[in-house]
Amino acid sequence: MSDALRPLTRPRLYEQVVQRLREHVAASGLRAGDRLPPERKLAEQLGVSRASVKQAIVVLEVQGLVEVRHGGGTYLRRESLDVEPVDELVARKRRLPDVLDAREALETKLAELAAQRRTEDDLAEIDAALADMRREIAEGELGSEGDRRFHAAITAAAHSSLLADFMRTIATEIAESRQESLRQPDRPTKSLAQHERIAEAIRAGDARAAVTAMRRHLRTVSRVRLLSWDPDADPAPPAE
Structure with missing residues (x-):
């Protein structure tokens, strides 16, 4: 079988959430130290589960772009969310x-x-x-x-x-x-x-x-x- 006909993959939902968060930070003018909206609010606004939002936050945390303070929310560590591809x-x-x-x-x-x-x-x-x-x-x-x-x-x-x-x-x-x-x-x-x-x-x-x-x-x-x-x-x- 030609490699071009390999099975198609569906983009991970949390990758789409990451992209939306990147756009939100840029459009809102958020800066290092500013807090992102709570996970529950993000899930409601984006129409996704909190689990998808949480995984998106983890991707940003892994890259050192945000800091998750347990019980205190998620804060930007950089001026923008320049995210690496998953x-x-x-x-x-x-x-x-x-x-x-x-x-x-x-x-x-x-x-x-x-x-x-x-x-x-x-x-x-x-x-x-x-x-x-x-x-x-x-x-x-x-x-x-x-x-x-x-x-x-x-x-x-x-x-x-x-x-x-x-x-x-x-x-x-x-x-x-x-x-x-x-x-x-x-x-x-x-x-x-x-x-x-x-x-x-x-x-x-x-x-x-x-x-x-x-x-x-x-x-x-x-x-x-x-x-x-x-x-x-x-x-x-x-x-x-």
Whole structure:
């Protein structure tokens, strides 16, 4: 059978709700910190179930666009709802566990070697990366460039060309996992504090402490809303 004749799929209802919410935010001039209408009201106005509205809110939460305060409503975290296509979220959800496994295997070893081999120049670059991340966070950003520079500095401090090559081969996937982690509520400041503990262990030449600190950090990185999201949780639409 021709691939063009594969079965047609019906758009998920909650994806349509997401699009309507995006249009509402743009048309209403809502800004970061503003509250969205309650789920019950949205369901009534859109003519859908509360379950569909709830799943739409989860999609926005997964992308770091809204903050859900239990018992307190849903608030915008960005000026607009620039939503990724759900299919892209699903694809990232599927590959993220493998990326996180690879990061833990590689970066704990890099931290161990960095504690054993770092030079004064390496330590200066690690400190500069931390300063970058602090500045970014103070300016209201996620700190992603400082985060990237910090992990790159540790890779360089390990002085292992083969491990550095391995890290380069998954650089795109690592960047995805970094962004996914840093857009979790309150995650940038927590990641910065964990980076500082890793740096302290490396500066002290304590390889075991560096491994432990890096492993704890990467397990925090792995705790993201995306991995608990079920893209197929939308209830079936009414029969036509």
